[in-house]
Amino acid sequence: MTNALQPSEFEVQDIMINMGPQHPATHGVFRMVLQVDGEIVKDLIPHIGYMHRGAEKLSETMDFRQGIGFMDRTEYLAQFNAELGYVMAVEKLMDIEVPERAQWIRMILCELNRLSSHFMFTGAFGTDAGVFGTSFTYAFRWREEILDLFEEITGDRLMYAYFRPGGLAWEVTDNFEARVRQVLELSKQGIKDIDGLVTNNEIFKARTQGVGVLTKEQAIDWGTTGPVLRASGVQMDIRRDEPYLFYDQVEFDIPIGQNGDVYDRWCLRMEEMRQSVRIVEQCLTKLQPGPIQPERMPRMLRTPPGEVYIRTEAPRGEFGIYMVSKGGNRPHRLKVRSSCFANLQSLRDMSIGQYVADAVLALGSMDIVLCEVDR
Amino acid sequence: MTTEGAAPERTLSGTIWSEVDRALSGITASAERAVLDVIVTIPRDEVIRGLKALKADEALAFDYLRCLTCVDNEADGMDVVYHLYSTEKRHNVTVKVHLEANDLFVDTATTVWRAANWYEREAAEMFGVRFRGHPDPRTLLMPEDMTDTFPLRKDHPLAEIEVLQGEGIAWGVEE
Secondary structure (H helix, E strand, C coil), rough: CCCCCCHCCCCCCCCCEEEEEHHHHHHHEEEEEEEEEECCCEEEEEECCCCCCHHHHHHHCCCHHHHHHHHHHHHCCHHHHHHHHHHHHHHHCCCCCHHHHHHHHHHHHHHHHHHHHHHHHHHHHHHHHHHCCCCHHHHHHHHHHHHHHHHHHCCCCCCCCCCCCCCEEECCCCCCHHHHHHHHHHHHHHHHHHHHHHCCCHHHHHHHHHHCCCCCHHHHHHHHHEEEEEECCCCCCCHHHCCCHHHHCCCCCCCCCCCCCCCHHHHHHHHHHHHHHHHHHHHHHCCCCCCCCCCCCCCCCEECEEEEEEEECCCCCCEEEEECCCCEEECCCEEECCCHHHHHHHHHHHHHHCEHHHHHHHHCCCCCCHHHCCC | CCCCCCCCCCCCCCCHHHHHHHHCCCCCEEEEECCCEEEEEEEEHHHHHHHHHHHHCCCCCEEEEEEEEEECCCHCCHHHHHHEECCCCCCCEEEEECCCCCCCEEECCCCCCHHHHHHHHHHHHHHHHEEECCCCCCCCCCCCCCCCCCCCCCCCCCCHHHHHHHCCCCCCCCC
């Protein structure tokens, strides 16, 4: 007896699937339309803009001190890094000299912020990869220690508004150094724990290796930044290439990936966390008492006409602030060059030819913050 | 620190401009020195040829598009600003194209770097600049049907808060 139905007699067609904007795996309100053949992604169209709040337009109506608080809300997992870009833009335009102590404290806080942001990544990514609970609860316990320290200094867990053009808003707490050392010890323990639980786990490796690959050429052409770019083997870290603050006075290594897959991005962030600990330890030895604001600061900040593009290495990659001033006390134009915005463009290339579940992993490996993408 | 009007004199000597000028032979470009980078202004008709030359030149190798955006100068028209970087040589340059207020279009840069795709879509919907030959000219952040109003233009009102600020209620009158 012959088979009555031959496979060629079926008409096969691709299906369009909508994923998001309300979906737990999209890290916020992000929608992607998938064209799938069975479970294989044939095409992927990302849709963003659900969180667009007009941050750039609003910044044009706020003076240089009001704008700082707005940066926290743009990038809510790396707030210090976002504030830093804004205040540095004002400082560069006004030609303000920042006291040494303020610079070192800024550096400590930015690196600790990188640690807390990467802890968040390890937790959230674990959820994407199917280890719900394990990495999430562990990572958040260590992240919370860092947020406690930030709260002691700035008075808020998330929205700090602590950097000011010229320096800092106020002096750090008396036991700052001891507390930072304490947090560092805890973080080291946390990195070790997560490494032991996840990084060397055979199941995790099998799930992530060779998934969401982005070649070096694609990574550069799409303008991806940060860990995504470095995992594809591109040596680019603004902290080393164009040092700001005192990054040229501390020693640290820049990890580079080889395969450009999801597993490389994970390992790269784990290594970056160890390097951040190393940087903060060096900063603590160089921290001296001193002023945290220049002696004379005008009550109303006014910049001369000009423009500047400040780039800083935030946890998710290059965070750029393009500020155009026509004189006066507010920016004429403020463009926030978001790192996730650049990374998200490459999602299509990462996902085509993979399973739908792997597209979710590729998205998670970028560590996206939709508030930053949409601004 | 200096105050308004006392910006230090900046010259182009010793900057990347000499290299850029050589790579842009045949294109009438001018340059000025900003706070951090050199700004090169290229006429609109020659911008894609210029950008391609900057990318292909071996000594410059601007293979990475950092940022692409617009600046609205009201009556003086609009500027399209390209921030370029070389991942190999590790240097920067800013390229500007000036557009007249009643004639807002420029050729797409997606043929040079694919990264320009979303930046141009955003600039198009926010400023009403048309990027000629763009492969995917849909809205990006705005609703799909919102194609007749351009929120980031200076003449676009913000909301009540701006009105309040105009009256000096929101954060005090300028000194």
